[in-house]
């Protein structure tokens with residue numbers, strides 16, 4: 001009995017099954033909306049992870065560069081608009097400001113951001129730079145230029161973290177000549193010299209170093225549409241570089257994503273990609289997957305959901321789940337909410353008319369978990385609007401606001417909800433109106449059993 005209890009507690013603590021779910025709507029604290037930090041990367045400061053990327057809430061033109069924080073890469077909190085829309089100039093209306101990436105400069109004590117600066121027709125092709133005294137603080141924009149006189153579109157930065165000298169590099173796509181690696185000045189504020197020019201013109205670059213090997217990841221050019229991204233390796237940034245090869249399942253178009261960054265989170269190497277939705281860019285999602293690096297090879301496999309154990313420096317596939325249907329007769333459907341047909345939904349039914357002025361509700365009265373733990377529930381839903389819908393979701397009486405991005409046709413989307421569940425089959429989950437609006441149509445839940 002005693003040992004059983006201890007074992008249960010250990011399982012409860014150790015199985016923190018909060019999950020990263022590629023392609024899901026991620027509702028962030030502080031906005032209650034889908035995270036808007038596209039084309040960016042993650043940096044760590046004192047155990048907190050910061051995601052800095054593009055705000056696409058209102059289309060492709062520059063609105064702001066946003067910063068969010070997290071301690072587990074699952075639950076994210078909006079912190080700051082680190083660059084904001086100006087009345088005119090490079091950061092003015094109808095401008096392109098893309099792929100912001102930051103690194104800390106030891107010599108100046110400043111965070112330095114490099115980003116693609118362009119006109120709406122992409123005719124300027126410049127690289128811009130900004131600095132801040134804190135990672136998620138407001139950055140001061142210093143201007144943009146063509147690095148060494150060459151065009152610069154998609155870009156990224158690399159700090160020789162595992163090298164001793166802390167040299168910074170700019171990775172830059174020069175459409176006329178090919179992808180480049182340029183060395184930055186000691187303060188990272190200007191481009192000093194060319195390190196390497198790849199004969200191929202690839203975009204979306206990201207550089208990662210494992211042991212003595214540099215891995216350069218990039219994508220082919222196919223606009224907002226995904227393609228099979230590629231990588232090559234070298235033991236010196238100046239080359240020689242190996243031939244380019246795919247790293248994800250061939251034909252999967254990098255699991256429908258484009259490289260934005262490759263990072264190590266306490267030894268777990270993570271591919272960060274953007275699943276761009278060109279017709280409605282704010283609905284673009286994040287495809288973050290564990291990347292297996294072995295010697296000079298990199299391999300990406302797809303996961304519906306996965307568990308990142310940061311403290312343990314390892315990852316595992318998602319847990320077993322139950323999949324309770326919204327239309328199950330054991331649920332309570334009231335206030336005008338009703339079962340309706342949905343050809344792409346499991347059981348070809350979902351529950352619609354949740355929320356609204358009639359106050360439709362859907363209650364799952366008996367959700368099971370074998371342990372008391374905080375876990376990530378995947379909510380399968382339909383939202384036929386072109387804007388986000390929201391629901392107030394009560395989990396054992398505690399309210400959470402969840403956002404639901406627009407979906408296409410009758411294919412359900414996925415929103416994540418990370419919440420504590422009790423041990424046993426008595427967890428109650430109720431969907432109701434948020435601010436009197438319509439919620440999404442709910443297909444089913446995917447609930448970890450442990």
Ligand SMILES: *[C@@H]1O[C@H](CO)[C@@H](O)[C@H](O)[C@H]1NC(C)=O
Nearest residue numbers: 057058059061062063093094
């Ligand atoms: C959205 O973008 C359009 C076009 O760039 C602009 O006219 C409008 O003011 C923007 N709306 C908001 C809320 O920023």
Ligand SMILES: *[C@@H]1O[C@H](CO)[C@@H](O)[C@H](O)[C@H]1NC(C)=O
Nearest residue numbers: 163195235236237238239240
């Ligand atoms: C990398 O290659 C460059 C150019 O050939 C050379 O100058 C440099 O010494 C090399 N670096 C190392 C660490 O071998």
